[in-house]
Amino acid sequence: MDKNINLETIDEVRAEALRELQDISSLSKLDEWRVSYLGRNGSLTNILRKLGSVPLENRRQIGATANQAKLLLEEKLDHHRNLLANAKTSSESEDDVLDVTLPGWPLSNGNLHPSTKMLREITKAFSSMGFQVQEGPEIEWDRYNFDLLNIPSDHPARDMWDTLWLDYTDKHGNTPMLLRTHTSPMQARIMENAKPPIRVLVPGKCYRYEATDSTHEWQFFQVEGLAIGEGITFAELKGTLYEFVRCIFGDERKIRFRCDFFPFVEPGVDMSISNFVDPETGKRPIDYNQDWIEILGAGMVHPNVLKNIGYDPDVYSGFAFGMGVERIAMLKYGIDDIRLFYSNDLRFLEQF
Numbered sequence: 001m002d003k004n005i006n007l008e009t010i011d012e013v014r015a016e017a018l019r020e021l022q023d024i025s026s027l028s029k030l031d032e033w034r035v036s037y038l039g040r041n042g043s044l045t046n047i048l049r050k051l052g053s054v055p056l057e058n059r060r061q062i063g064a065t066a067n068q069a070k071l072l073l074e075e076k077l078d079h080h081r082n083l084l085a086n087a088k089t090s091s092e093s094e095d096d097v098l099d100v101t102l103p104g105w106p107l108s109n110g111n112l113h114p115s116t117k118m119l120r121e122i123t124k125a126f127s128s129m130g131f132q133v134q135e136g137p138e139i140e141w142d143r144y145n146f147d148l149l150n151i152p153s154d155h156p157a158r159d160m161w162d163t164l165w166l167d168y169t170d171k172h173g174n175t176p177m178l179l180r181t182h183t184s185p186m187q188a189r190i191m192e193n194a195k196p197p198i199r200v201l202v203p204g205k206c207y208r209y210e211a212t213d214s215t216h217e218w219q220f221f222q223v224e225g226l227a228i229g230e231g232i233t234f235a236e237l238k239g240t241l242y243e244f245v246r247c248i249f250g251d252e253r254k255i256r257f258r259c260d261f262f263p264f265v266e267p268g269v270d271m272s273i274s275n276f277v278d279p280e281t282g283k284r285p286i287d288y289n290q291d292w293i294e295i296l297g298a299g300m301v302h303p304n305v306l307k308n309i310g311y312d313p314d315v316y317s318g319f320a321f322g323m324g325v326e327r328i329a330m331l332k333y334g335i336d337d338i339r340l341f342y343s344n345d346l347r348f349l350e351q352f
């Protein structure tokens with residue numbers, strides 16, 4: 001009888017194989033394991049091959065045990081292979097094989113946010129009229145956001161802007177810093193640092209302490225315009241804004257000016273354009289009942305503002321205007337809820 005083959009050796013080989021199998025975590029190691037036990041020269045294969053030399057009286061029992069061990073190991077092999085295949089991720093696996101026949105992942109290109117797109121269109125329209133673009137800080141001093149713009153701290157007009165104040169107190173106990181409520185503070189900053197003639201456009205984010213609804217957001221973009229020089233009149237303001245509306249909305253929209261009050265301009269106006277009519281349905285998706293929609297505030301720069309900066313109002317005059325970018329986009333594209341701009345819903349964003 002071959003001394004090497006008895007029930008014990010088979011048990012040992014089987015137990016050793018199962019123990020090793022537990023620690024195997026890659027397909028290549030698993031294949032090495034298969035070769036060492038079940039391969040052509042594997043330890044279990046060798047046992048089976050030598051069965052013929054086992055004495056007849058033991059052969060049946062030893063043969064049956066060896067065959068059972070083989071079946072068991074084959075079964076465990078399959079099971080383990082499935083486990084590894086399921087757990088396999090491309091980063092973990094050493095057997096990472098690139099299957100070039102698989103279809104690729106679709107890559108989406110992304111696109112500009114509608115506010116950014118609108119902002120660029122507006123900037124382009126005014127650039128063509130000689131306005132330079134300048135940005136300013138979103139965290140602003142009370143002085144620029146209000147005082148220099150003819151809105152002193154006791155002025156009731158401050159109620160027009162619900163302000164988010166910053167948690168910073170100066171040595172007088174005041175909280176003089178805020179998130180700018182409009183882009184108008186840049187009027188003062190620009191005048192302080194430049195000499196007329198000035199023609200500047202200021203795009204930027206603004207913030208207000210207010211509840212949101214379909215026409216109000218606590219964060220939004222504005223664009224401010226400022227032109228200062230000698231002998232600038234209201235006619236130039238009108239001409240500039242007419243051209244702007246034509247660039248953005250085309251020739252069909254009508255324009256209307258009405259008197260309005262803003263502390264930093266005199267006279268002050270608001271400008272409306274005729275409502276958007278959806279060309280497909282013939283309906284107005286926004287402010288259904290209104291013929292006119294207000295899109296911006298404007299006016300001739302107030303003499304007090306010029307004086308605050310140190311400009312002589314008898315020599316210099318100018319105009320200013322400010323508009324909400326999302327509002328313009330809503331009117332241009334027929335969007336009926338401003339909250340869509342900041343809710344990150346791809347179904348909305350992908351349409352632009």
Ligand code: DAH
Binds near residue numbers: 297322
């Ligand atoms: N800053 C104003 C607002 O946020 C808009 C505005 C009105 C800006 C009149 C101007 C202006 O420059 O002349 O409501």
